[in-house]
Amino acid sequence: GQQVMQIPQYQHVQEGEDFTTYCNSSTTLSNIQWYKQRPGGHPVFLIQLVKSGEVKKQKRLTFQFGEAKKNSSLHITATQTTDVGTYFCAGPPGSARQLTFGSGTQLTVLP
Amino acid sequence: DTEVTQTPKHLVMGMTNKKSLKCEQHMGHRAMYWYKQKAKKPPELMFVYSYEKLSINESVPSRFSPECPNSSLLNLHLHALQPEDSALYLCAGRQGTRDSPLHFGNGTRLTVT
Numbered sequence: 532g533q534q535v536m537q538i539p540q541y542q543h544v545q546e547g548e549d550f551t552t553y554c555n556s557s558t559t560l561s562n563i564q565w566y567k568q569r570p571g572g573h574p575v576f577l578i579q580l581v582k583s584g585e586v587k588k589q590k591r592l593t594f595q596f597g598e599a600k601k602n603s604s605l606h607i608t609a610t611q612t613t614d615v616g617t618y619f620c621a622g623p624p625g626s627a628r629q630l631t632f633g634s635g636t637q638l639t640v641l642p
Numbered sequence: 643d644t645e646v647t648q649t650p651k652h653l654v655m656g657m658t659n660k661k662s663l664k665c666e667q668h669m670g671h672r673a674m675y676w677y678k679q680k681a682k683k684p685p686e687l688m689f690v691y692s693y694e695k696l697s698i699n700e701s702v703p704s705r706f707s708p709e710c711p712n713s714s715l716l717n718l719h720l721h722a723l724q725p726e727d728s729a730l731y732l733c734a735g736r737q738g739t740r741d742s743p744l745h746f747g748n749g750t751r752l753t754v755t
Contacts, residue, residue: 561741562741564743564744572748573730573732573746573747573748573749574685574732574744574746575746576743576744576745579741579743581741619684619685623740623741629687629690629698629740630687630744632684632685632686633684634683634684635682635683635684637682
């Protein structure tokens with residue numbers, strides 16, 4: 532079936548180090564969305580990418596959408612303890628009518 | 643802060659109980675969703691309401707019964723649940739087109755004993 536996978540599943544970094552999570556779909560996505568879920572919290576929308584090759588930045592966060600619209604990445608520069616949480620990508624793969632969430636990357640930032 | 647409010651925050655129920663989860667929004671969301679999320683897993687779609695009509699039911703067991711009384715309210719009625727149904731239940735709203743982002747509520751953490 533249609534799947535959206537993320538790697539790595541877990542990532543531990545020292546505060547100040549960079550972090551990247553990768554999202555890969557088996558089919559083309561019309562758009563990709565990124566959400567952050569803090570421990571014990573709910574998913575919060577971060578950003579949406581629509582165009583092939585699109586790059587968007589939010590302060591220390593950089594989001595990219597692949598040229599083939601099948602993959603995406605989220606890069607955090609100089610992580611802080613406030614970046615702790617699970618990052619999910621989500622997209623409507625192929626002919627799907629609704630969002631499919633990626634498997635998520637759980638980020639731990641060590642002080 | 644969230645535009646979507648869910649109650650209760652926590653719920654413990656026995657397998658013979660009947661309970662309801664409530665979701666309320668006043669942001670004009672045209673579509674409302676119920677998701678189920680197990681620990682360390684992504685949200686899993688259960689139901690979608692579009693303009694107060696059930697548009698998607700992702701093969702959810704009949705012990706989960708959704709209801710949309712009006713454009714601001716969404717309920718999830720629970721009956722004869724199993725311990726494996728214990729999870730975080732998330733309500734979400736969407737304002738724009740199908741591709742618009744979702745706004746999640748805080749969720750109800752359900753434990754079935």
